[in-house]
Amino acid sequence: xxxxxxxxxxxxxxxxxxxxxxxxxxxxxxxxxxxxxxxxxxxxxxxxxxxxxxxxxxxxxxxxxxxxxxxxxxxxxxxxxxxxxxxxxxxxxxxxxxxxxxxxxxxxxxxxxxxxxxxxxxxxxxxxxxxxxxxxxxxxxxxxxxxxxxxxxxxxxxxxxxxxxxxxxxxxxxxxxxxxxxxxxxxxxxxxxxxxxxxxxxxxxxxxxxxxxxxxxxxxxxxxxxxxxxxxxxxxxxxxxxxxxxxxxxxxxxxxxxxxxxxxxxxxxxxxxxxxxxxxxxxxxxxxxxxxxxxxxxxxxxxxxxxxxxxxxxxxxxxxxxxxxxxxxxxxxxxxxxxxxxxxxxxxxxxxxxxxxxxxxxxxxxxxxxxxxxxxxxxxxxxxxxxxxxxxxxxxxxxxxxxxxxxxxxxxxxxxxxxxxxxxxxxxxxxxxxxxxxxxxxxxxxxxxxxxxxxxxxxxxxxxxxxxxxxxxxxxxxxxxxxxxxxxxxxxxxxxxxxxxxxxxxxxxxxxxxxxxxxxxxxxxxxxxxxx
Numbered sequence: 001x002x003x004x005x006x007x008x009x010x011x012x013x014x015x016x017x018x019x020x021x022x023x024x025x026x027x028x029x030x031x032x033x034x035x036x037x038x039x040x041x042x043x044x045x046x047x048x049x050x051x052x053x054x055x056x057x058x059x060x061x062x063x064x065x066x067x068x069x070x071x072x073x074x075x076x077x078x079x080x081x082x083x084x085x086x087x088x089x090x091x092x093x094x095x096x097x098x099x100x101x102x103x104x105x106x107x108x109x110x111x112x113x114x115x116x117x118x119x120x121x122x123x124x125x126x127x128x129x130x131x132x133x134x135x136x137x138x139x140x141x142x143x144x145x146x147x148x149x150x151x152x153x154x155x156x157x158x159x160x161x162x163x164x165x166x167x168x169x170x171x172x173x174x175x176x177x178x179x180x181x182x183x184x185x186x187x188x189x190x191x192x193x194x195x196x197x198x199x200x201x202x203x204x205x206x207x208x209x210x211x212x213x214x215x216x217x218x219x220x221x222x223x224x225x226x227x228x229x230x231x232x233x234x235x236x237x238x239x240x241x242x243x244x245x246x247x248x249x250x251x252x253x254x255x256x257x258x259x260x261x262x263x264x265x266x267x268x269x270x271x272x273x274x275x276x277x278x279x280x281x282x283x284x285x286x287x288x289x290x291x292x293x294x295x296x297x298x299x300x301x302x303x304x305x306x307x308x309x310x311x312x313x314x315x316x317x318x319x320x321x322x323x324x325x326x327x328x329x330x331x332x333x334x335x336x337x338x339x340x341x342x343x344x345x346x347x348x349x350x351x352x353x354x355x356x357x358x359x360x361x362x363x364x365x366x367x368x369x370x371x372x373x374x375x376x377x378x379x380x381x382x383x384x385x386x387x388x389x390x391x392x393x394x395x396x397x398x399x400x401x402x403x404x405x406x407x408x409x410x411x412x413x414x415x416x417x418x419x420x421x422x423x424x425x426x427x428x429x430x431x432x433x434x435x436x437x438x439x440x441x442x443x444x445x446x447x448x449x450x451x452x453x454x455x456x457x458x459x460x461x462x463x464x465x466x467x468x469x470x471x472x473x474x475x476x477x478x479x480x481x482x483x484x485x486x487x488x489x490x491x492x493x494x495x496x497x498x499x500x501x502x503x504x505x506x507x508x509x510x511x512x513x514x515x516x517x518x519x520x521x522x523x524x525x526x527x528x529x530x531x532x
Contacts, residue, residue, distance in 0.1 A: 001506075001507045001510055001514070001531070002532050003530060004529075004530045004531075004532050005527055006393060006394070006527070006528045007520065007527055008526045008528065010524065010525070012397070012526075013394075013526050014397055015493055015526075016346055017268075018267065018268070019269075019350055019353075020349060020350075020371060023349060023353070024371060033260070033354070033356055034353060034366065034369060035049075035366040035368075036366075036367075036368040037368070038368055038371070038522065038524070043341055046367055046368045047090060047128065049365045050090060050340050050365045055336065055337065057085050057086075057087070057338070059239065060084050060336065060337070061082065063233055063235050064084065071214065072222075074222035074225070076223065077218070077222050077227060080131040080225045083129050083131060084131065084338070088128050089128070089129045089131060090128065090129070090130055090338045090340045091118075091131050091133045091337045092114050092118040092121070092132050092340065092341045093132075093333065093342050093343070093367075094114040094132075094133075094134055094372070095136075095344070096110060096134070097136075097140040097142075098137070098140075098209050098212075099145075100146065100147055100149060101149050101501055102217070103146065103149060103499065104149075104495060104496055104498070104499065105499065105500060106345060106372065106374070106495040106496065108220075108515070109372055109374065109375060109495060109515070109519075110344070110345070110372045111134050111217070112512070112515050112519050113343045113372045114133070114134070115225075116516060116519045117130075117132070117341060118131060118225075119132075131225065131227055132225065132227065133226070133227045133228075133339075134226055134228050135229045135333050136167065136210065136214070136229065137167075137231060138165060138210040138213070139280070139287060140165065140166055140167070141163075141164055141165050141166060141280075141287040143169075146166045147160070147166070149499040149501070150489070150497050150499060151498075151502055152502060153486075153489070154185070156178060160172055160174050163285040163286065164285035164286050164287050165232065165282055165323070167208060167209050167210035167232055168208055168209075168232070169208065169209050170205075170206055170207065170208055171203045171206065171207050171209070175203060176205055179196075179199055182199070182501070189505040189506055190505075190506060190507075191504060191505055191506065195501060195504055195505050199501075201215065201219075202215035203215075210232065214230070224516070229333075231333075232282075234319060234320040236332075237319035237320045237322065238319045240319065240324075240332050240335060241316075241319050243332070243335070243362065244319060245315060247279055248290070248311060249308070252358075252361065253278050253328055253358055254274055254276050254278065256357040256358050257327060257354055257355070257357075257358070260355075260356070260357055269350075271347060271350035271354065272326045272350075272351040272354065274325070274326070275289065275325070276291070277291065277292060279328065280322075280323040281304065281322065281323070282320070282321050282322065283321050286302060288300045288301050293305070296308055296310065297311050326351055327351075327354075327355065327358070328358075330342075330352060331355070331358055331362060331364060334359070339365075339367050340365075341368040341370055342368070342369055342370065343371075344371070345371070349369050349371060352369055370521070373520065373527065374493065374495060375515065375527045375528070375529055376396070376494055376495075376526070376527075376528045377494065377503060378393060378528065378530040380531040382483060382487060383530045383532065385479065386483075389407050389476075389480060389483075394528065396483075400481060400491075404481075407477065408477075422455065422458055426451070433448070500512075
């Protein structure tokens with residue numbers, strides 16, 4: 001396996017929002033919504049502030065050790081857990097739900113970016129230690145999103161009847177059947193047998209999805225020293241109890257987020273508006289919103305109801321039953337970890353930019369926000385097609401119609417555009433206009449209308465010429481369309497559709513090593529990996 005890499009600005013891909021591009025460019029319109037720039041200097045500033053903020057390190061170490069019981073422990077993982085007890089150890093965190101088989105490729109890219117960033121900080125910082133952490137959002141209840149993957153263009157879905165937090169769901173017979181179906185696809189490839197074994201060891205019937213995801217991610221990234229933080233934890237929620245009470249009894253976060261939204265630049269779409277109470281109630285097979293009622297608090301779509309006194313007692317006895325939503329989850333994360341940097345996607349950065357005032361009120365340090373790395377993986381069969389069409393990898397980010405025009409221009413020996421004719425037509429009507437204006441200025445508008453109509457007719461003729469030429473090269477165009485669709489499924493970035501199994505299956509663990517090698521932590525560039 002060998003890849004040639006090229007790096008491109010995010011702006012050149014036309015695949016990222018203006019908000020993301022403005023954030024990376026440190027534009028003034030967003031400066032009030034974050035604390036540190038995603039630079040070496042920004043991290044240094046974050047470290048100084050984090051040093052003054054103490055967390056319960058002994059609890060963190062104890063609960064981390066419990067999480068890894070009965071899990072084969074890499075020496076680097078064990079060392080990093082123990083290192084968390086030291087006041088000079090800090091974390092670099094990324095977060096994601098426990099998608100089955102890791103879900104989309106960007107799940108992997110996030111983790112690799114966090115690992116590489118921690119490693120770079122360790123190389124370039126004296127007297128401090130940095131640990132990469134994957135925060136597992138196992139309380140998420142969206143099985144539609146978390147319960148399917150795409151492999152080699154086919155969709156695979158876990159058809160289970162289980163409800164509630166996906167992390168608490170258990171691997172059942174239907175999940176084992178899904179693995180059996182995947183195995184048929186995987187075993188025909190070079191690393192298929194190895195990969196199927198990894199999956200079957202991770203996902204054992206009766207094991208929770210949270211535990212299975214920990215098993216799989218630890219197998220893939222334990223050698224890098226990655227720690228996995230399990231958020232569905234009573235001891236951690238107990239540390240968060242004061243925030244839970246403030247949210248339920250005072251709805252503090254809603255007011256702060258709305259004030260921020262009012263100040264947010266109007267050209268940007270609000271990513272997460274939140275609710276009056278930004279907590280879910282989590283118990284057994286439910287994770288539902290908490291709403292305040294005249295007589296207390298109700299759990300949406302259930303018959304569960306609490307008076308104020310009863311819900312206070314519930315928090316005291318079972319803090320683990322209160323689950324933060326997207327507005328409060330980042331605060332919970334940063335209260336539990338000695339974190340200095342967060343690696344997330346564009347959508348995550350967008351909602352983090354709404355939360356600075358929440359951090360300020362709770363006197364919790366706001367981390368440096370890093371946009372996760374992005375890659376486009378072009379396998380050898382596709383690099384050969386690019387060569388055939390004389391296209392560069394970055395050309396693939398163009399719209400399909402523009403690509404077709406480029407290829408037609410290269411393959412066809414005929415002139416497909418009537419550009420010169422349109423120029424001559426413009427000159428002709430210019431002369432006509434001058435003559436008409438001398439006679440009667442009211443004729444000018446009539447001449448201009450005739451010119452516009454003539455241009456439209458020529459443009460219509462151009463389309464017919466191009467259409468006729470396309471028929472001559474129908475085979476080549478179809479091949480180009482297939483190439484575009486293969487690398488941009490459903491016309492979106494590959495990383496938002498495909499799964500790591502597809503590439504591990506072909507290249508083994510060395511593919512993850514290659515991603516790590518090519519990952520740039522502070523350069524903010526899109527990487528295209530072309531197999532050669």
